[in-house]
Amino acid sequence: MALINKIREKSGIAVTVIAISLILFIVGGDLLGPNSMFGGNNNQTVGEIAGKEIDIKDFQSRLDVMRQNYEAQTGRSAGEQEIVALREQAWNQLVIDIAYKEEYEKLGLQVTDDELVDMVQGNHISPAIQQAFGNPTTGAFDKSAVVNYLKNLKTLPLPQQQSWAAFETSLREDRLRQKYENILRQSTYVTKAESEKEYVAQNTKASLRYLYVPFYSIADTTVKVTDSQLEAYLNKHRDEYKGADTRTIQYVSFSVVPAKDDSIALYNEIKTLARGLASAPNDSAYARMNSDIPLPMDMSYANMSDQLKEAVTTFVPGGVYGPYREGDTYFIYKYNGTKKDSLYTARASHILIRPENPSDSAKAAARQRAEGILNQIRGGASFEALAATNSADPGSAQRGGDLGYFQNNGGMVKPFEDAVFSMNGTGLVNRLVESQFGFHLIKVTDAKTNTLYRVATIAKTIAPSQATRDDAYRKADEFANSVKTKAQFDEAVKKDNALVVSTANRIPETATNINAIQNAREVVRWAFNDKTDLNDVSQVFETDEQYIVAVLTGKTDKDKAKVDDFRDELTAKVRSQLKAEQITAKLKGASGDLEAIAKKYGAGALVETAEDISLATGFLSSAGFDPIALGKAFGLKQGQKTGVFTGENGVFIVELTGRTDAPQIADYTPYKTQLVQALESRTSFLLNEAIRDDAKIEDRRAKFF
Known part of the structure; x- marks a missing residue:
């Protein structure tokens, strides 16, 4: 009997040990990971906003909901870039919920249920609703579509119902913020003395x-x-x-470049696809199914590559053409003729002469200057040269005034569009065109057209084979294993003329890219790891189409700004x-x-x-x-x-x-308006900065993601 009791006692201990082992196995990653309690870091807060700590689990739950809503709306899984954007959105939402909410409550601001109904289906429809329920063809808003959607909401799948609830929540938050910003914006005031000072500064x-x-x-x-x-x-x-928390690294990269065999394999595949495209009963569906890059079936001349522009004029309906190579991508085209579009496309250049201020005298001076330039062009002067030296539009001036291609769909201001699309052919618009921006001198460089070319396109990009990738990784791994210090790193680079050392200076902890290298988050996390010391060499990191081996060469601390930091x-x-x-x-x-x-x-x-x-x-x-x-x-x-x-x-x-001296005037209103508009345009930015600064935000997300 005593023996049986002993066995029972021991079995109880054994069961307990097994249970603990199972728990450790199941949650071991959480308990023993780098951010875990037993892994040396018991801080599970992803940040702090206005004195409130944000637990990583709460943050992740919010992020999961946003991700589910996104995937329900788009019908596809969120990629890495989308997740990064959603993570930022979740954090900003927390800032609004905590820091902004305090300010709203102080002022008693709220959005009632009745107000929300009015925004969704009443007399003051939110622009977001108008956009969501706009007619896909005409763009016109249809209130009945909203009403019908809401009537059937409870019959829709649960993810769609949740997505709508989240959408309505965002409408409330947006309206609250608008109210708050409007209060601040309405408080903007400019004195007569300030207006007069601005007038004198502009006109003396x-x-x-x-x-x-x-x-x-x-x-x-x-x-x-x-x-x-x-x-x-x-x-x-x-x-x-x-000061700022940053890291500086040097690194060498081992590019994963397609080999000659990879190009030959793709070229053979392209020829097979060309035969399939020629005989496909539905060539547009065949092209979409086999193309690495989705391209429209109907293309305007403006949207074509230079190579296709040159070739398409020789195409015959029903013919398959190519392959044409652009960079690492091969293109084949099946041409199906042309059709007419409802919109016209044209290309033009302009010279913008902007008045110094809103006064009549300044406008007259600008008009006189613009007319002088127009007369020079009429006399044979170079439009492009005069644009470079006279235009107040810096973006186009450096290109000789070129604005590229555009359509008559409101993308340009109306007087400008009217002038361009009233031209038949190319050449100088032989008059000044006035808009709210000033006076435009316009040269149409590609005549308006509404012709669309019906082209089914298959684009295939050369991708390195697994053997090519393995070879690049082998070289990177051999290099990383041969060096452990900065001195060894430098010595190894000297011995290999094919290696080039690049430097990334003062990388912030939240960075996802390093110089031009995309998706380099793991390199950044390594550089900021507490166990990474100066002159340490990393393991091999895989980024977009290359492998990276880095060495940490510099650190800065936000609390200890040093000469070397600047x-x-x-x-x-x-x-x-x-x-x-x-x-x-x-x-x-x-x-x-x-x-x-x-x-x-x-x-x-x-x-x-x-x-x-x-x-x-x-x-x-x-x-x-x-x-x-x-x-x-x-x-x-x-x-x-x-x-x-x-x-x-x-x-x-x-x-x-x-x-x-500026002559005395009785009314400084135009200058007061200028100053008020300038202040109002910065209200949203300054308000956001002030609230965030007052909330003393600590963002520790980089420790977790």
Whole structure:
């Protein structure tokens, strides 16, 4: 009997041991992982917002719901990039729920159920609802479609019901934020004195002569900057140089490049697909099923590649053409003729002349300038050259005014579209076109057309075979196993001329890419791992089409900003200061006119003039926009000359040769409107920054993802 009792006792212990073992087996990853309690990190908070800790499990639950909604709406699984975006969305939602909610409650802001109904199916429909239930053909909103959808909502699958509930929640949150921002926006106020000051800054004109010695006139190599000088500058300007948690790495990459055999295999596959495309009863379905890149069946000439544009004019309906190679992709086309589109496409260039301000006199001056340029073009001057030097649209100016292809669907402002699409053929629009942006001079470079080419396309990209990938990995692995320190890393690179060392400076902890390398999150996580020390060499990491071996070469800490964190910027600042001291010492006490002073100074000193410039937009030829120099100049009386002073990028002596004060006006409303609009346009951004700053947000997501 005693023996039986002993067995029972022992069996109880055995059962307990087995149970504990099973629990450890099941949850071992959670308990023993790098972020676990027993793995050395019992902090399971993904961050903190307004004093509230966010548990990783709560965050993951919210993320899972968003992911389910996304997949229910799109009908496909979320990829890595989508998950990264959803993770960011989940975090921002938490910021709104916690930090913003406090502000809403202080003001008693809310969105009632009746208001939500009005937004969804009432008299004040939300733009999001209008977009979701717009007619796919005409774009027109149909309220009855919303009503019918809601009537049938309970019969829809549960994921769709949950998705709609989440959508309505987002409508409430968006409306709350709009209310809050509108309160702040309505509080924007500009005084008459501020309006008058802006008017004077824009309309007072000055003419200057100035001596300018740019910093670049002294070679950097002749100015030695010491660490003690850098340290002193940093200590004096610490509020300008905020610390950050970053890492710097050097790395070598082993590219997975398709081999010759891979290209031959794909070329043979393309020829087989060409025969299949030629005989397919439904060529568009066949093309979609076999193409690596989805391409439209109907293409406008504007949307074609340059190679296809050149070839398509020789195609015969029913024919199969190709393969054409562009980069690593082969294309084959089956041509089925043309059809007409409801929209026209054209290509044009423009020169934009924008008035300096909304006043009638400024508009008249801009019109006069635009007409002068138009007359030059009529006389044979180059439109492209004049666009590069005169257009107020910097994006197109550097391309000679080219705006590319566009359609008559509202993508351009209406007066511009009307002018382009009223042209038959190409050439200069022989008049000025005025829009809210200013005066446009327009040249149609590709005539309007509504012809669509019906082309079934199969695109196949050369992909490396598994053997090619294995060979690249073998080389990377051999390299990683042969080096354990930075010195060994450098020595191994010297021995292999095929390897190139790249540097990624100051990578933030949340980075997903390194330089041009996509999906490099694992490299970043390694660099920020507490166990990774300076000069440690990594294992092999696989990224998009290459393998990476990295060495950690630098760390910065947000709480300990050091000279090395900002060495290049600090060196440039201190070197400029030392150059300014040299130039000032050489100019100090100089007398005579500016030419005499420049001659005495010697090489590097420039004497230039600036005519009829304003304080708001003044531009100096060699010095560019220099607010210090402009401020000094507009503080002078006519005929006065400043002493030697340091500007943004050099040292000056400025003389005011002429000044025309802005005439008195009775109404400063246009300038008040300008200032108010500028402030209002920044309300959303500034509000978001202020709330986040006040919430003292700590984002630790990078420790988990």
